[in-house]
Amino acid sequence: MSNVARAFEGEGPDVVPSRRTDTMERKPNAVQPAIEIHGLKKRFDLKNETVTALNDINVTINKGEFVSIVGPSGCGKSTLLFLMAGFTQPSEGILKVNGKPVTGPVTDLGIVFQRDVLFDWKTVLSNVMIQAEMRKLPREAALEKARYLIARVGLKNFENAYPWQLSGGMRQRVSICRALLHDAPLLMMDEPFGALDALTRDQMIIDLQRMWMENPRTAIFITHDIAEAIFLSDRVLVMSPRPGAIVEDIRVDLPRPREIEIRDEPAFIDYQRRIRKIFKSLEVIHS
Amino acid sequence: MIMRWILPALSFALAVAIWEMTSRAGLVAQYILPSPSVIAKELYVQRDLLLAHTYVTALEILLGFALAVFLGVGLAVLLVYVPVFEPIIYPWLVVSQVIPKVAIAPLLLMWLGFGLLPKVMIAFLVAFFPVLIDTMIGLRSVEREPIYLMQSMGAKGFRSFWHVRLPTALPHIFGGMKVAITLAAVGAIVAEFVGSNTGLGYLLLFANGSVNAPLLFAALVVISVLALLLYWAVSASERVFLGWHISHRSR
Numbered sequence A: 001m002s003n004v005a006r007a008f009e010g011e012g013p014d015v016v017p018s019r020r021t022d023t024m025e026r027k028p029n030a031v032q033p034a035i036e037i038h039g040l041k042k043r044f045d046l047k048n049e050t051v052t053a054l055n056d057i058n059v060t061i062n063k064g065e066f067v068s069i070v071g072p073s074g075c076g077k078s079t080l081l082f083l084m085a086g087f088t089q090p091s092e093g094i095l096k097v098n099g100k101p102v103t104g105p106v107t108d109l110g111i112v113f114q115r116d117v118l119f120d121w122k123t124v125l126s127n128v129m130i131q132a133e134m135r136k137l138p139r140e141a142a143l144e145k146a147r148y149l150i151a152r153v154g155l156k157n158f159e160n161a162y163p164w165q166l167s168g169g170m171r172q173r174v175s176i177c178r179a180l181l182h183d184a185p186l187l188m189m190d191e192p193f194g195a196l197d198a199l200t201r202d203q204m205i206i207d208l209q210r211m212w213m214e215n216p217r218t219a220i221f222i223t224h225d226i227a228e229a230i231f232l233s234d235r236v237l238v239m240s241p242r243p244g245a246i247v248e249d250i251r252v253d254l255p256r257p258r259e260i261e262i263r264d265e266p267a268f269i270d271y272q273r274r275i276r277k278i279f280k281s282l283e284v285i286h287s
Numbered sequence B: 001m002i003m004r005w006i007l008p009a010l011s012f013a014l015a016v017a018i019w020e021m022t023s024r025a026g027l028v029a030q031y032i033l034p035s036p037s038v039i040a041k042e043l044y045v046q047r048d049l050l051l052a053h054t055y056v057t058a059l060e061i062l063l064g065f066a067l068a069v070f071l072g073v074g075l076a077v078l079l080v081y082v083p084v085f086e087p088i089i090y091p092w093l094v095v096s097q098v099i100p101k102v103a104i105a106p107l108l109l110m111w112l113g114f115g116l117l118p119k120v121m122i123a124f125l126v127a128f129f130p131v132l133i134d135t136m137i138g139l140r141s142v143e144r145e146p147i148y149l150m151q152s153m154g155a156k157g158f159r160s161f162w163h164v165r166l167p168t169a170l171p172h173i174f175g176g177m178k179v180a181i182t183l184a185a186v187g188a189i190v191a192e193f194v195g196s197n198t199g200l201g202y203l204l205l206f207a208n209g210s211v212n213a214p215l216l217f218a219a220l221v222v223i224s225v226l227a228l229l230l231y232w233a234v235s236a237s238e239r240v241f242l243g244w245h246i247s248h249r250s251r
Helices: A003-009 A020-026 A077-084 A124-135 A139-152 A168-180 A198-214 A226-232 A260-264 A266-281 B002-024 B036-045 B047-081 B085-098 B101-112 B116-140 B144-152 B157-194 B200-209 B213-241
Strands: A033-045 A050-062 A066-070 A092-097 A109-112 A186-190 A218-223 A235-239 A246-251
Touching: A033 A077, A033 A218, A050 A077, A050 A218, A050 A246, A066 A077, A066 A226, A077 A092, A077 A186, A077 A218, A109 A168, A109 B144, A124 A139, A124 A168, A124 B157, A139 A168, A168 A186, A168 A198, A198 A226, A218 A226, A226 A260, A226 A266, A235 A266, A246 A266, A260 A266, B002 B036, B036 B047, B036 B213, B047 B085, B047 B116, B047 B157, B047 B200, B047 B213, B085 B116, B101 B116, B101 B157, B116 B157, B144 B157, B157 B200, B157 B213, B200 B213
Parallel strands: A066 A218, A066 A235, A109 A186, A186 A218
Antiparallel strands: A033 A050, A033 A092, A235 A246
16 A cells, blocks of 8 residues: 555545545545546548547546447447547547557457457357457466356357357357456447347346356446346446437446346336437437 | 269260260261260370370469469458559559460460470469459458457457458458469460470370370360369368358358
8 A cells, every 4th residue: 555545544634635636546445437538529531521420528437337328320339439449549539548548459358349250260169269369368267267158158068169050149149258258357348239139138138237247347338229228237328319429427226136127117217218308309219 | 962973973974975875876987076985995095195294284283373372362462451552563463464364375485485384374374363353352351340359359460360361361262262273274284285395285286286086085084184183172172271151061
């Protein structure tokens, strides 16, 4: 513990006020930002025009939070995620991940895409293990972890199967295992269940919640499904149609673990109604 | 099994039988179209001669093909990864392909002499373009997500190429290689026509000049079998490398 922190714990009350901000950050339970975004804009230059995809995004996502970003198709949710992951660069504004400005791909993360992005030429196990292989993690430990995760999502007998032998839901489970293998402090998901049928999706969000609770970490979840967003999240960020902006930041106070039936409870329905109302006022949903 | 082997074999046997019968019935003169049995006998009697010439032609084809694959894939990687090369090199490639190779064969002979080299070069020139084009298409058909995924794992450059771009391009590369191997055979034979004293192409011309129809047909049979075997070899290696691909999954 540093001297400053020790000072805060005990002696010298006169020291405290002047050093408050410093000591606040050092307290173990203090809320720390994982992602900080200020005045972020993203424009795309097309043939004849410049399209503003994101307009003035300001948001802070704290460490350990599960945050969903919900918005209509084409509002720039995925663009925002790709910016946070450092795949593309903002046109304007400040974007920091773990306190550091993002200048290139962030490697301290696990990512799940809309499509599963499994490699057809690798088995399920190899597809998960590529994460360890590329990061040069110790092989034995990673293998054990990979097998554990694959079993955890119910694919124990499919370790040596190829992706084309699996259903859409199974494939996306494999890609989630790949994103979790290296215990990154940041998990990013870009509409991971968008292509799945409703029943599979219900199972997926329950599984995801369970795996996240086993090892909570900062999670960013992009979706256009309001119920999915509420079910999974501590916070739901609501985005407007293009040019995308965050119009509402809703804290979801529902106890975990959440069961699928929670969607029938008044508190849940209230959240849903609130978000739907926002979309209606933005004319995303017409009557 | 029946669909794959027996039916094709039956249809082939039937065709040969009809051919043999029309020939024996005297409907076609032997010096115009020798019967299968005569060709078979010639194949046996002249086996040493045929084999010696086959060796030369096979070597030309294989060297030309190998060069085509090596340079085709290499150049495609260069053109895709270093975009500035494309406007510099690509027009030359297209122009070089528009000129009929057969037309420049005499020129190559003049430049490179009478030996193996001009034949390999012509086989290469004919076979090279499909490999290049298909590899370029393959390397460019990678979506952005797999590349992003690799970046998130800290893998770029060669590792991203090796683990994502190359496997994605592989089905296209093999498609190009299958076209290339048959074209390389055509190139080698034509090059032998133009100027040579060995090889199956030379043997074909020689038999033609001496009105030796059985030998001509025997040479033709050997050329066909050789081309078929080479194609089969490429196809078999494709099955080994692309077992995962949608075109090879067990149905």
